[in-house]
Amino acid sequence: MAIKYTTKVIEHFKNPHNIGIIENADACATEGSPACGDEITVYLKINKETDRIEDVKFQSYGCASNIATGSIITDLAKGKTVDEAEAITWKQAAEELGGLPPVKMHCSVLAVDGLRSAIRKYKRDVKGIDYDSSLDVKTITEELRHVLYPPVGADIITLKMVKYIGIDDGAVRVEVSISSDDKFLDPTIDEIVEHVGRMSGVKSVHVENV
Numbered sequence: 001m002a003i004k005y006t007t008k009v010i011e012h013f014k015n016p017h018n019i020g021i022i023e024n025a026d027a028c029a030t031e032g033s034p035a036c037g038d039e040i041t042v043y044l045k046i047n048k049e050t051d052r053i054e055d056v057k058f059q060s061y062g063c064a065s066n067i068a069t070g071s072i073i074t075d076l077a078k079g080k081t082v083d084e085a086e087a088i089t090w091k092q093a094a095e096e097l098g099g100l101p102p103v104k105m106h107c108s109v110l111a112v113d114g115l116r117s118a119i120r121k122y123k124r125d126v127k128g129i130d131y132d133s134s135l136d137v138k139t140i141t142e143e144l145r146h147v148l149y150p151p152v153g154a155d156i157i158t159l160k161m162v163k164y165i166g167i168d169d170g171a172v173r174v175e176v177s178i179s180s181d182d183k184f185l186d187p188t189i190d191e192i193v194e195h196v197g198r199m200s201g202v203k204s205v206h207v208e209n210v
């Protein structure tokens, strides 16, 4: 069955804004989606006095939804401070596009993750922010809001699929509740490991379906 896209998605896909590379970028990051294997790279030019994003560009190796989301979030991020731009969510991006089909929501997560990752690189490398010390249940919960349950296109925290999060000296344990014969169980666990595993200060991730 053909996937239905909004007019805005199609417009941004056919004529994406802010596509390309920034030479001498202040930060650049590539993120991959465990769900589909696609990638996005985001480049930032930042005024270091004001922490305002002066320019942002992206290259997408993903699908139409990813290109459209990359286009819209780079528009949203331009002119914002890094803190404001880091707060842009994939839900907001999808809403700006007039909605995305549930199976394509992860494409907007990928675009937002690329932007967020570039901002965090800037904050870590230029501003000296120590993300290791901010590892706690709250930051892991926030990260898990970027793990989607594909058939619904909503995140596993909102869907109350996460039952427990524990941390012991960088070893993270996540307990989820998903039917054991659900074909999305393994991909969801892989996504949790991928997302939590790349957080600063995490040494290992164990996911248990309870």
Ligand code: FES
Residues within 6 Å of the ligand: 033, 036, 037, 038, 062, 063, 064, 065, 066, 104, 106, 107, 110
């Ligand atoms: Fe991979 Fe959309 S299917 S980014």
